[in-house]
Amino acid sequence: MLSSQELVWLLAAVAKGDRAAFERLYAATRAKLYGVVLRILRRADLADEVMQETYLKIWNSAGQFDPALSSPITWMVAIARNRAIDLIRKKTEVSLEEESNVLEVAADTPDPLAKREMTEELRRLLTCMGGLDEERRRLVLLAYYSGWSREQLAAKFEKPVNTIKTWLRRALLEIRECLGA
């Protein structure tokens, strides 16, 4: 992937309607975004749909990206994840059968990290997550990587939904306290 600074320049060009920059941005980020949404959606057709919506949104709102507030890839991944999770919530509500299939899928640990992607911010987050107890850490990671709702997590962990909600919120409060503002 390109450096963060290069992505910032590409986004600035895209904000001005530069199609060539948009193509370079797509080439630099498509595999990361597809990896993120495919992991949540587990279906190539749905992942393709979300990729289209995500890049359309990026094309339309590149001007709203603020490098002071987020890194370009974090911003783009957030757009893609939100689209994917919105879609999976609609789907699972329509088809419970589909939901149970999703639940069958084992949640593996995320892939090992390429060294150069280990930013200082990630190092801090992982240090804080290391302070959570084992089960809650798994809960947060599963939620982030697989896009599971509290209900799905409750089924997976065989706990009441309210317990899951409490665990999640305690974990998030601990993370926030550890990270500071």
Place this chain on the structure above:
Amino acid sequence: MTDDTDIESPDLLAAEYVLGTLARNEREEAEALLASDPNFERLVRYWERRLGQLHAMVASVEPPPETWARVQARVDGAEPSSVMLLPHPDQAARVAAEGNVVDLTRRLGRWRQAAAGLAALAAALVAVIVTAAMNPEMLPAPLRPKPIEIVKTIEAPAPANRFVAVLQQNAQSPAFILTVDVATRTASVRRVSAEQQPGKSYELWLVSDRFPAPRSLGLVGANEFARPTLANYDPAVISGATYAVSLEPEGGSPTGAPTGPVLFAGKLVEAMPPGQ
């Protein structure tokens, strides 16, 4: 219950929204807040920045080559005007303030034409809304509500079953979020920032030009969630109505019509439109 279920705050709603663990209706509420409340937006950006670091551990996967062609087609097909960008909250508030006056004035006009059938209290409620929007000082002090603004976030292009309304006084203080499923005629009201007032209750009203008087949907705000039923109303009424919250004596209006000031109001917009 213990304090376990009490850890409820906009910060944690934002955190769970970013983490992705909210159910569909709660996501819709969070997205409505995101579009209307700059403070909530700040919280979401905080969590996106922090938790978003986790993406680094997801393995990249090459999408099929056709995806790029489809992305380009989508970009080519997107007229600037058809893009559903959420407006900046300030703009939304401005637009809404104007829209509110026009809409309710027109509504009042229609109601006046049907004056014979009008219940006095319904007229009073509309008058309160319109007067409050245009000139609150004209009201006697006890009836003087804070300014009401309706934030319209998204125009609904397609038939939809799920709607959301932010009931608020101004763009900085959403008080309640109403989500409605028209197909099942169910609704959920989340208290966001409305403060409990001793000896008073908040009551939710459905205001429709199909009815001579506002219809009570029950009390809201005592708990974080209320679940009013809309079973008695047809979908056109539900999706077209204005929803208003008035401050009533404890236990609700004694007359069946609003007696206290209308503090918050809003109209439904489509939740989570496709392709947004």
